[in-house]
Amino acid sequence: MREHIAPPVPALPAMRRQALRHHLLTEVRRPSRRQRRMRVLAPVAGVLTVAVAAGMIAQPWSPDSAPLIVPVEQGERVGASLLLNRMAAVATDKAGPPSGEGGYVYIRSRGAFAELGDGPARLRPVHEREIWIPRDERGDGLLQQPFFHAPIVGVIPQRETLTDVTPNAALVDLPEDPDALLAKLYRERQQRGRGNSRDGAAFTAIGDILRESLVPPDTSAALYRAAAKIPGVEVVRGVADAAGRRGIAVAHTERSRRDEWIFDEQTFDYLGERSYLVADTVDGPAGTVLGTTAVLQRAVVSELGQRPER
């Protein structure tokens, strides 16, 4: 052993170091308020017990739960348009949704979102969400997901009838020419993707369509080709969705927040979304996850509330 040379050891990753620093300073600046917290938490157990007894998929959630921090990888600008155009080419070869009219588009997903404001963002528990969207005509839909209520820390199973829902057919009724599609999204910026820049709004709008609708292959292709034309879109590799499935992401960053659509790297099937901070902000250090989802099933069913076979 050459004693004067210390063995090489892996460095503390910069993002992790930042997270530890942030945690340290938050801890030492934290006012002592244990007493109050105990009282707030006391009635919670009852609510959770009810939720568990009702068979809900829910994890106990405490306001002190640790924020989820992921490494912030460098995005690749040059690869994005190539990837999206390849995805478009593959999409047109895929089978479309079943033909015929009527019924509902059913989408089952899981995910978690952070609550913002009042310190670092903390993810609420991962939960399952099922939605029924009328297929052709505007009308009632249905949403089933646990309902989180912050002051009473707990979860209540909830089935909510949605009224006057825009049918799937209208959601996916989009120009097949990517330039025309993008122009439409830019024009409709006020209705879609509010609060973002023009490009951010278009990216958000496409993400909304990809997440909860049943898109015909040609429309998917048009959406991917339009996304390829949005300035600033990047590829991020080695990401995972809320179900732990790994994939490749198409990402857009705005105001220190990166939103990713995650796809299977081989089949280019849509897996889910992820969104996180890429810089230190009041909502937490870089890498703080603000949202993570995974689409588990898409199907057409004939009745509102009816579930397809898993």
Added chain:
Amino acid sequence: MRARIRAGDSDALGELFDQHADAVHRHALWSGSDPAHAEDVVSLTFLEAWRIRESLRSDGDSLRPWLLGIATNVLRNRRRAARRHREALRRLPVRDTVPDFADAVVDRMHDAAQVAAALAGLRALRRADREVFLLCVWSQLDYAAAAEALGVPVGTVRSRLSRARTRLRALAQQELAGNRMITVEQGEYR
């Protein structure tokens, strides 16, 4: 800096973290911690430093010896430190569980093999001698600083270091002779 830390200036703690977190992290890894444990040691060291900040001497240069001394104590009795800062540790951001890319993993395995070989020798030392060796040789504190870190007289540092070197030389010769008796077992230093 000492005065600011003593006075409870948390910005100064942030600067201290920026300057020394990597040194504390390396020290933990050299002491045989796995990566997750080493990160806990970093957090616990700085939380401990803050807790005992008023006991910091007002004179002196770098605070690195003080921090490495605290880190050494945390490593000796991690459970006690963890108990003391239980609430804070519970709020520690979780490590991402997504595995590294293949290249990074290979790099780390390579590093890990080298560290394991180096630690194999250290394991044969008494704990007190090993701590002095880590501080003086790998973390490159001078005798006085190591003495400060460990809270022992300078003469003690000198004699422990000398004993550590003699023992390591003997082991190196054994190893050259092909008589390799030392292996590292998982969790040896926890």
